Amino acid sequence: MNEAAADPRPIVALVAHDEKKADLVAFCRTHSQELSRFRLVATGTTGGRIAEALPQLEITRLKSGPLGGDQQIGALIAEERVAAMIFFVDALTPHPHDVDVKALMRLAILYDIPFALNRASAELVLKADGA
Numbered sequence: 001m002n003e004a005a006a007d008p009r010p011i012v013a014l015v016a017h018d019e020k021k022a023d024l025v026a027f028c029r030t031h032s033q034e035l036s037r038f039r040l041v042a043t044g045t046t047g048g049r050i051a052e053a054l055p056q057l058e059i060t061r062l063k064s065g066p067l068g069g070d071q072q073i074g075a076l077i078a079e080e081r082v083a084a085m086i087f088f089v090d091a092l093t094p095h096p097h098d099v100d101v102k103a104l105m106r107l108a109i110l111y112d113i114p115f116a117l118n119r120a121s122a123e124l125v126l127k128a129d130g131a
């Protein structure tokens with residue numbers, strides 16, 4: 001993440017559980033112009049899916065969520081480098097790394113960053129961030 005210092009754009013973190021990845025890709029397609037004004041950082045698989053579908057969007061991929069990617073985004077939040085987070089949550093499936101997800105949300109709350117857990121909220125967050 002050394003390139004972060006050279007990129008002055010505020011970070012938007014993008015995450016989606018497996019069953020919601022297609023929805024997040026669709027959201028990113030609809031809002032690709034607005035999103036390109038931010039530095040996009042995503043968990044591994046989510047970032048891969050977005051990059052594959054929308055190669056024009058520059059995106060930094062961290063580790064996969066269950067392998068520490070959620071915690072890496074949490075660390076960026078704790079370093080006060082994240083302007084907003086969009087996390088499409090699958091509310092119907094249990095996840096083995098649920099503690100990581102909870103920790104990530106806790107940091108987003110603690111550091112008072114706007115974060116959206118579904119599409120309707122993501123639309124509002126993106127609008128409110130001046131995109």
Ligand SMILES: O=C(CO)COP(=O)(O)O
Pocket residue numbers: 015016017018042043044045046047063064065066069070097101
């Ligand atoms: O599991 C996730 C969020 O908790 C997302 O991680 P991936 O993008 O690697 O699937």
